[in-house]
Amino acid sequence: MEKRIYSLIVLLVMSSNLQLSTFGFLDPVDFVALQSIRRSLNDMPGSNFFSTWDFTADPCNFAGVYCASDKVIALNLGDPRAGSPGLIGRLDPSIGRLDALVELSVVPGRIMGPLPKSLLHLKSLKFVAVSKNFISGEIGDEIGEIRGLKTLDLSYNQITGDIPRSIGFLPFLTNLILCHNRLSGSIPPFFSLTLTRLDLKHNDLSGSLSSPLPSSLQYLSVSSNRLSSSVDRVLTRLNRLNYLDLSMNQFTGIIPGSLFSFPISNLQLQRNSFTGEIRPLDQVFISTVDLSYNRLSGQISPMLSSVQNLYLNNNRFTGEVPGSFVDGLMEANIQILYLQHNFLTGIEINPTVGVPLSTSLCLQYNCLVPPVQSTCPLKAGKQKTRPTTQCVEWRG
Numbered sequence: 001m002e003k004r005i006y007s008l009i010v011l012l013v014m015s016s017n018l019q020l021s022t023f024g025f026l027d028p029v030d031f032v033a034l035q036s037i038r039r040s041l042n043d044m045p046g047s048n049f050f051s052t053w054d055f056t057a058d059p060c061n062f063a064g065v066y067c068a069s070d071k072v073i074a075l076n077l078g079d080p081r082a083g084s085p086g087l088i089g090r091l092d093p094s095i096g097r098l099d100a101l102v103e104l105s106v107v108p109g110r111i112m113g114p115l116p117k118s119l120l121h122l123k124s125l126k127f128v129a130v131s132k133n134f135i136s137g138e139i140g141d142e143i144g145e146i147r148g149l150k151t152l153d154l155s156y157n158q159i160t161g162d163i164p165r166s167i168g169f170l171p172f173l174t175n176l177i178l179c180h181n182r183l184s185g186s187i188p189p190f191f192s193l194t195l196t197r198l199d200l201k202h203n204d205l206s207g208s209l210s211s212p213l214p215s216s217l218q219y220l221s222v223s224s225n226r227l228s229s230s231v232d233r234v235l236t237r238l239n240r241l242n243y244l245d246l247s248m249n250q251f252t253g254i255i256p257g258s259l260f261s262f263p264i265s266n267l268q269l270q271r272n273s274f275t276g277e278i279r280p281l282d283q284v285f286i287s288t289v290d291l292s293y294n295r296l297s298g299q300i301s302p303m304l305s306s307v308q309n310l311y312l313n314n315n316r317f318t319g320e321v322p323g324s325f326v327d328g329l330m331e332a333n334i335q336i337l338y339l340q341h342n343f344l345t346g347i348e349i350n351p352t353v354g355v356p357l358s359t360s361l362c363l364q365y366n367c368l369v370p371p372v373q374s375t376c377p378l379k380a381g382k383q384k385t386r387p388t389t390q391c392v393e394w395r396g
Contacts, residue, residue, distance in 0.1 A: 026059050027070045029097050034059050034072070036094035041077065044109055047085040049078050071100035073124075078107030086133070087111055093118045100124055108132030108156075115154075121145060129153040131177070141166045153177040155199070163188055163200075178203070179221065187222070190214055200225070201245065209234050209251075221245040223268065232256045247271050247290070255291070260284045260303070270294070270311065280304065291315065292338065300325075300339075309336040313362065313380070321347040332356045340380045341365045343391060347372060367391035 038053050052063045060067035066074035075098065078086045086109020095104070096118020102125060114137030115130070125146050135157040143152070144166020152167070155177045162185035167176065173192040179201040186207035187200065195214045201223040208229035209222065217238050223245045230253030231246065238244075239258075245268040252273045259267070260280035270292040277298030278291065283306050290311040297316040304310055305324035321339065326349050328334040335358060344366040355361050355374070362376035364384045 025070045026067065026072070029099075030070075030072045031055075031059060033094040033097040034062070034065065036092045037075075037077075040092035041087045041089035041111070044085040044088050047079060047087065049087065066103075068100070072098045073100050074103040075101060076103070076105045076107075078109055080105075080107055085109070091116050091119070091130075091135075095119055096121055098122070103127040105129040106131075106133060110134060112136065115139070117142065123147065125149055126172075127151045130157070132156040134158055136160070138162075139164055139167075143167055144169055146170070148172055150194075151175040151177075154181065156180040158182060160184070162186075163205075165189075168192075176200075186210070187227075192216075198222075209246075213238060215240060217241060219243045222249065224248045226250060228252065230254070235259055238262070244268065255296075257281050260286065260289075277301075278304070300344075305334070308334065310334065311336070311338045312342070313338040314341040317342040317344060320345060323348050329355055329359050329361060332358050334359060336360045338362045338377075339366065340376055343367050343386065345369075345391075 035055060038050065043050055049063055059065055064076040065072060086107045088110040090113040091111060093116040095116055099122065101122055104125065108131065111133040115135060117140060120140050120142035123146060126148050127150060129151065131153050135154065136159065138161030139159060141164040143164055147170065149170050150172050151174060153175065159181040161183065163178065163183055165188040168188040168190040170192055172194055174194050175197040176195065177197065177199045179199045181203055183203040183205060185205065187205055187210040189210045189212055191212070193214055193216055195216055197219040198217060199219065199221045201221045203225055205222065205225040205227060207227065209227055209231050211234050213234060215237050218240050220238065220241060226249065228250040231251050232254055236256050236258055239262055241262050241264055243266050244264055247268045248271045250273060252275065254276040255269060255274050255278060257279040258281055261282055264286050267286050267289045270290040272294055274294040274296060276296065278296060278301055280301055280303040283303050285306055288309040289304065289307045292311040293314045295316060297318065299319035300312065300317050300321060302322035302324045305322060305328050321344060325334065325337065326347065329337060340362045346368060347363065349372065361374045362380055363372045363374045364376050364380055365386050367386050
């Protein structure tokens with residue numbers, strides 16, 4: 001009833017202004033909603049996105065406005081070209097009156113304030129991408145009412161509060177990108193069988209890595225949070241992963257050997273508290289593996305010698321470096337091999353044969369006698385060899 005009255009008022013306003021006779025057949029509610037959206041936003045200096053938004057013409061011809069029949073179905077606010085200035089202002093609550101809206105995107109800019117609550121009631125939405133602005137406030141549990149939502153990207157904003165549990169029950173959710181915000185609390189369980197990308201890095205999340213996580217996941221990043229506990233049971237089910245970043249958290253326990261057989265191109269597990277030995281089930285063909293700054297121990301597995309960029313530094317590895325690593329270095333199949341700050345005792349490398357210039361090898365601060373000269377990053381420090389007392393104590 002309220003919408004019918006609102007529409008009647010709009011029609012009366014339109015009929016009283018002859019200049020508006022050229023706007024085509026756009027639904028009057030959508031027409032007025034676009035007017036409100038325009039008033040709440042402006043071009044940043046250098047942007048001319050709104051230059052086509054002349055309300056004496058058909059709004060379906062405006063930049064970023066896409067219609068089907070008499071309804072707005074997609075709204076892409078701002079010039080999407082890389083480096084183009086964005087918009088400034090706020091998202092007006094009238095955006096929630098576009099009841100056929102399927103897609104909403106906003107280019108990087110300086111849009112501030114919270115997401116309008118009215119937006120979270122648009123059951124038609126399938127794609128929402130409002131990233132790299134200054135959106136604040138909480139997401140709101142109402143997000144779970146958008147049952148058809150497939151992509152939600154609110155990354156690089158200032159959003160606070162918890163991740164609503166209702167998000168985990170969205171049945172068709174495929175991409176959830178909430179990285180670089182100020183979210184806190186725990187990660188809710190996810191039950192969508194279509195979820196392929198989950199990006200929550202650079203927040204203030206705590207607790208454990210939620211279970212269940214769907215086996216459909218291909219991209220998982222929770223880097224730079226305060227997550228803890230073991231992850232071996234969760235990870236062993238995610239055998240479709242091609243990217244995994246758990247770095248800079250407080251995870252503990254072992255790293256499952258089966259993880260190294262997943263179709264992963266980049267494995268980032270550095271700066272946690274993982275313990276135990278690394279025992280891949282087979283030869284590892286992941287291009288980058290970073291296990292640095294953990295508490296891993298035991299001997300280095302020769303199965304890792306096929307990794308192109310391998311970071312094992314700042315752990316508790318012992319014994320000799322397998323000969324297969326030397327072969328990989330000399331053939332330039334290994335580009336980066338960082339083994340500094342461990343308790344390694346030997347490597348069969350001929351000191352008279354130079355390591356290829358394309359390879360970066362660091363072995364300092366180990367228990368090698370004599371120490372092997374290698375080029376190391378500055379953050380490796382100046383000490384070439386670990387004190388003998390430490391090496392004796394570790395062997396003992």
